[in-house]
Amino acid sequence: MTEKVLIIDDDTNLLSGIQRQFRNKFDISVAEGGEKALDMVRSEGPFAVVICDMRMPGMHGVEVLGSLKEHAPDTVRMMLTGNADQLTAIEAINEGNIFRFFTKPCPSDVLAKGIEAGLEQYRLVTAEKELLRKTLAGSVMVLTDVLSMIDTDIFGKSTRLRDWARLLAGHLKLPQPWILDLSVMLSRIGWVAIPAEVREKFKSGESLSKKENEMIQRIPETGKKWISHIPRLEPVAEIVFYQNKGFDGSGFPDDEIAGKDIPLESRVLKVLNDLAGISQDTAPTKLDFRQLDLQAQLYDPEIVQIVRQSLPKADAENRDLYFETAEVPLNLLIAGYELLSDIETKDGKLILAKHQQLTKTLLTKLRNIGEIQGIKEPIRVRKHIVRKV
Template identity: 40%
Template sequence: MAEYHILFVDDDSNLLMALRRQLRGKFEILTAAGGTSALKMFEEHDTIAVCVADMQMPNMNGLEFLEKIKKISPDTVRIMLTGNADQATAVDAINKGHIFRFFSKPYETADLERALSDGLRQHQLITAEKTLIQETLAGSVKLLTDVMAQLNPTVFGRSMKMKGWCDIIAKELEYPRPWELGIAALLCPIGIVALPPDILARLALGKPLQPLEKDLLRRTPEVGHKLISNIPRLEAVADMVLLQNRNFDGSGFPESGPSGENIPLGARILRIARDLADVGDGPEPTDIDFEVIGGKPHRYDPVLFSKIRTLLAVIDGEQEFPPEGLEMRVRIDNLREGDLLMTDLETMEDHVVLTHGNFISQVQLARIRVFQKAHDFREPVEVKRGVKRKRT
């Protein structure tokens, strides 16, 4: 517990000094004189597990401060001290500040110490569960994406591109759980695992499908929904995947379901991102791409479409390839894990093994080595080496 800090926020310097004396040797204490100073402490320290704030402070009261802390450091456990213990203050603190404990001045030191210990334990529970969930989800998602990359590199490349766009959208729109949207973007085509090998081969080569094959492809979100629903904590992601082709006017797949703003926000975002990925070849959507898909306005939430267009659209000809790194041309034998493909990796028979814009993973590199034994590749290929890959 000693590695985590407890931050006390109060405009009374004498009280802060007294708290330091009372709690010395028992907890790692930080103090700040007022909300503005305390916010700076959060910029300097990433180990603040518990924050104790006074209600009555100038410029920014305790409730306003704790609301800000909930946004910038949601895992920090929040406790309030107040000399004005009226019911309205307590109700607001609980409902708006989402506090863990509420203390009135004067307080018993022993009671405060117990609350601080409970707060530290609560923080441990929150962070331990979060770590476990992240590691479990990361492993499950990696397994599914590796399978998808093996089945159809082109489709996988599009989903990776969508993931990058959705990360930008989630940040700018303050999407409540951005990781869910990112995973949904990665896994939205996972239903293709249920398609017969001959259909997968036709998809990989860009060949037209027969009506029955098109219907099977159309229903892949249903398969994806069933697969993802088996992973704990991904229920919302599964719903987004199921409704990714549901149009804003209520048409599309599935045939029955929500329409308009009753469609989950994530699914409405995927509807736009998927169509953009289908019409555009570059790493970023152009204004022309938006014009093309905008010809079917019944598909999209008009307000959301306008916001995403403002966020993502680049004027054709002004695009820049974002990552830094050393650009080079290499033979297939010299490809390394972590290389960023600048051109498609394809065999002499025009089979695309991996599309440009993808980082080569350990699994993909092993797959390339297997392909080398039976196929000749077009080489050399252009890569960027030493690019810092963003964590998903």
């Protein structure tokens, strides 16, 4: 019994009876009234199935199910009521988007079959979403691996940003954390449209012409145009578009959007992108945050505070609890290792910049180059270690 079922009613006797009757068959929770039920959904969810009475003091059933639809769209919603008039049914179906409608008194076998059908529907919905999420994430991972081969310095930073974003997702309580994950991974895709010589001038700090500056500024717009062609990634496209927008309204794009009107994930990206440009380590230091504070008007202060509290500090003592550094030859590199030094060919050409996490695609590239041109060895890496308890 992994999926949870929530029964909502103001009749405590009915709730106790359902719990006793189905305690060995389903994982049943109960709530007396709509307000308590919604609190439980927020604090104890997700619930696979919710069955709600129609006539209750305070919030009535349609209100509860409508709110539930907004906050927990995957939950299968049902109604159990003694007021089965046609108007009630129509309202419940249209506003609460219910899956089943039961009338009191409801035979236990009918209710059990309804719950089982609801659980099966929940599994179908969540399995489809999980398949879509994994398919999109896998496709984006392949794409970013390929992009990192074009320019290791620019596209390789996406891996570090993704790791930071995943640490933040839980603290931010995002309803769909995968959206931030994909937004981070695709945030630099617009750089593909920038000529190599302009990318090199930008990275080296050389002065750019007016046209070259405009090119750089419009990178998020290019990314948005490309991402918007992918079905269901419209929110990601919008997030990428606003990733360089200052909290005070400055920056690209030049419009009137500012403050909380900027997508939340874009505000997160703005902080992470700028920290990545400052930080020379895998985690930002206090000095990095001080530099960020010099332009505090550009960042959402709440997000900056969350980032300060949740990202691991670049403290050697803390890192050594979970990681160890090593110098290893090319043939012993493993996907998941983090580079602590640049990887270069024997004649000094940069192949991969430090602070990237090795993937299977990158390892294949390195080994192919190693066979033809040779690579400087050993390579300094950080690898995860599992402490025995």
